[in-house]
Amino acid sequence: MDKVKEQILKRLSIVEGHLKKIRKMVENEEYCPDVIHQSQAVQAALRKIDEIVLHGHLHSCVLHDIHETKSQKEKLVEEIVDLFRKSER
Numbered sequence: 001m002d003k004v005k006e007q008i009l010k011r012l013s014i015v016e017g018h019l020k021k022i023r024k025m026v027e028n029e030e031y032c033p034d035v036i037h038q039s040q041a042v043q044a045a046l047r048k049i050d051e052i053v054l055h056g057h058l059h060s061c062v063l064h065d066i067h068e069t070k071s072q073k074e075k076l077v078e079e080i081v082d083l084f085r086k087s088e089r
Contacts, residue, residue: 004056011049018042054083 022038062076 015045
């Protein structure tokens with residue numbers, strides 16, 4: 001899990017850097033398409049973080065809990081489906 005944590009923290013640092021750059025660009029009234037480009041970079045980095053976290057969750061918690069009762073399995077599936085429903089909003 002330490003490797004996953006390290007990857008996530010690295011990506012969060014990237015996101016922070018992009019956000020700082022966006023703030024300066026807005027303060028300096030820079031070209032709008034450039035601001036959007038930076039915003040898209042933040043969103044891509046956040047999606048990658050989600051991917052890393054989900055991968056870790058599936059390979060640790062879900063694989064461990066999959067041997068539980070049927071109701072527990074159904075709960076796990078619903079939890080994952082809800083994650084994707086929320087991201088579509």
